[in-house]
Amino acid sequence: MERQNNIVIIGGTACGPKAGARARRCDPQARITIVEQGEDLSTATCGLPYYVSGVIDSESKLVARQHDFFRDVMNMEVLTHTKALAINHKAHQVELLNLETNHVSTIEYNRLILATGSTPVVPDLEGSSLRGIFTLSKIKDASDIQDLISSRKIKKAVIIGAGLIGLEMAEAFVSRGLEVTVVEALNWVLPALVDFEVAAYIEKHLRGKGVNLLFGQRVIRFEDDGNGWVHKA
Structure with a gap:
């Protein structure tokens, strides 16, 4: 009997959910887990400047799909407010930190997708931690x-x-x-x-x-x- 694919996707902003949806179409029986350290999945980050300007008038319009779509329709496990701390390649495990409870756990995989996107660079300058200085990615x-x-x-x-x-x-x-x-x-x-x-x-x-x-x-x-x-x- 063929072993069930256990797919873990780290990152749930844009590419992660798309990869999960594609994996589900290719393998209806796979176990798929999306790990996202933020609150929202499937967000249109390209629209953030237009939300600041007021052209987009609601946060909800920046979210393409809600959590229940991935859970109920796509049959995926969704772990939000969860950060991937380490990857153990030999054991095929990812160490996870729940950012709300500080609980550390591990999840196993036989397919791992990294879809973490980019991280804004804050210059290491005097005063860079002052209030009123922002990056824009979420x-x-x-x-x-x-x-x-x-x-x-x-x-x-x-x-x-x-x-x-x-x-x-x-x-x-x-x-x-x-x-x-x-x-x-x-x-x-x-x-x-x-x-x-x-x-x-x-x-x-x-x-x-x-x-x-x-x-x-x-x-x-x-x-x-x-x-x-x-x-x-």
């Missing part, structure tokens, strides 16, 4: 940014990096009425994606919207306002 990040703009009546924003997310956030902040400055260490926007000539058109568009672009410059520290909030870069 729905909670976008909600926290929205709340800060509203609660503290934020008027100015500085964005480090002129990549895709940085430029989308620049437009999001402009649409919220903020004065926006983008700081890029290289000499044009989207330096990893487009050449100087194409970048010139994008820069013209951004400047036309009021975005201040600073090229060939690096942020070297963040200044405290005296109350633990970032005041200046």
Whole structure:
């Protein structure tokens, strides 16, 4: 008798659920477990800047599928608020930490899929832990940014990096009425994606919207306002 596939997927934002759905179609009898350290599965992270801007008006519109879809329709086990700590390749086990209870457990697999995505890089600079400094990769990040703009009546924003997310956030902040400055260490926007000539058109568009672009410059520290909030870069 053929052994049942035991598939563990680490990461439940986008690729993980897609991989799980594909695995289910290929093997209706497989045991499939999705491990996600956050609260939500199948989130449209590309829409986060548009949630900040208000174009998307609800967090629920950023979630493609709810937990019960994966449990009841796709017959998968869903472990949210759970972090993968270590992989034992020889034993075919993953060590897990429940972030709510701090309970550590192990789960066995004979097929392991890593779909953890990327992690934002926070520069190791003086003041980088001050309140008011954000990265953007999860729905909670976008909600926290929205709340800060509203609660503290934020008027100015500085964005480090002129990549895709940085430029989308620049437009999001402009649409919220903020004065926006983008700081890029290289000499044009989207330096990893487009050449100087194409970048010139994008820069013209951004400047036309009021975005201040600073090229060939690096942020070297963040200044405290005296109350633990970032005041200046």
